[in-house]
Amino acid sequence: MSQICDLVDLGRYPMDRPGSPAYQRMIADVRRDLEEDGCAVLPGFVHDQGTTHLVAEADQVAPMGHRSFTRTNAYFGTEDPNLPLDHPARQFYDRSNAFIPADNFGADSPLRRIYEFPHFMAFIRDALDEPQDRFFRYDDPLADVIINMVETGDGFPWHFDTNNFTVTLAIQNAEEGGQFEYAPMVRSPTNENYDAVARVLAGNNAQVRQLELQPGDLQIFRGRYSLHRVTPVRGARKRYVGIFSFAETANMCGSVERTRQLYGRVLPHHLERAGLRVDTLRD
Ligand SMILES: O=C(O)CCC(=O)C(=O)O
Numbered sequence: 001m002s003q004i005c006d007l008v009d010l011g012r013y014p015m016d017r018p019g020s021p022a023y024q025r026m027i028a029d030v031r032r033d034l035e036e037d038g039c040a041v042l043p044g045f046v047h048d049q050g051t052t053h054l055v056a057e058a059d060q061v062a063p064m065g066h067r068s069f070t071r072t073n074a075y076f077g078t079e080d081p082n083l084p085l086d087h088p089a090r091q092f093y094d095r096s097n098a099f100i101p102a103d104n105f106g107a108d109s110p111l112r113r114i115y116e117f118p119h120f121m122a123f124i125r126d127a128l129d130e131p132q133d134r135f136f137r138y139d140d141p142l143a144d145v146i147i148n149m150v151e152t153g154d155g156f157p158w159h160f161d162t163n164n165f166t167v168t169l170a171i172q173n174a175e176e177g178g179q180f181e182y183a184p185m186v187r188s189p190t191n192e193n194y195d196a197v198a199r200v201l202a203g204n205n206a207q208v209r210q211l212e213l214q215p216g217d218l219q220i221f222r223g224r225y226s227l228h229r230v231t232p233v234r235g236a237r238k239r240y241v242g243i244f245s246f247a248e249t250a251n252m253c254g255s256v257e258r259t260r261q262l263y264g265r266v267l268p269h270h271l272e273r274a275g276l277r278v279d280t281l282r283d
Pocket residue numbers: 148156161168180228229230241
């Protein structure tokens with residue numbers, strides 16, 4: 001079974017030593033990057049040897065990925081015929097990928113080892129400057145820690161996330177494509193900024209940054225405000241990205257409908273949380 005130091009470069013990222021000067025410097029760096037453009041990258045967070053474990057695990061569970069195709073706009077909304085045809089909310093794109101659900105990452109999973117390392121959650125919370133009583137691991141056995149698997153022909157078109165922030169770990173790059181592109185903080189809680197969104201959707205990349213993330217890089221991203229996409233992938237090698245989820249309230253879990261769409265199934269846990277009975281017996 002791997003230890004955290006077999007995966008994470010704790011020398012470079014001393015998340016296990018809160019309060020030390022090195023830890024304080026690390027937090028200051030991440031906060032500055034998040035402040036500047038809503039995105040912080042920690043290169044080599046998982047060292048090369050650790051990445052080997054994560055790739056081996058991903059290859060092993062890849063057949064369990066649930067593939068989904070949708071036609072979506074940047075807001076995951078439906079068609080609104082009352083808006084002008086060129087409105088950003090009326091631009092629809094194909095999206096396809098496969099998520100490998102969280103219950104494939106069991107107690108001895110290296111990816112889960114990182115997610116459940118107690119100092120990891122504290123470090124992410126600290127980096128995002130979130131209060132302790134508003135930061136929890138996601139209580140969803142299919143979605144707390146997953147892999148986004150993107151294969152040749154797949155892509156993740158322009159969108160805003162529904163979560164306030166996303167924590168991802170690059171595990172394996174595709175042979176071609178699969179770059180992460182984003183328009184930093186293009187909208188705010190009080191301003192949709194549709195004109196700027198429309199410019200990005202139309203292919204104007206003056207405001208767009210492209211990241212060449214390498215396996216092992218950790219990314220902390222405020223995806224609710226920054227329009228972003230993953231460029232289409234080509235070649236035989238799959239693109240693997242680990243996604244670690246956190247929530248503002250305890251016991252948060254995905255809805256039955258959305259879970260079924262993304263992971264192809266639900267567990268009794270989802271039905272219970274939705275107030276539904278697990279059995280079909282007459283009361
Ligand atoms: O795979 C990635 O790098 C991020 C995908 C993404 O934007 C998302 O899951 O919302």
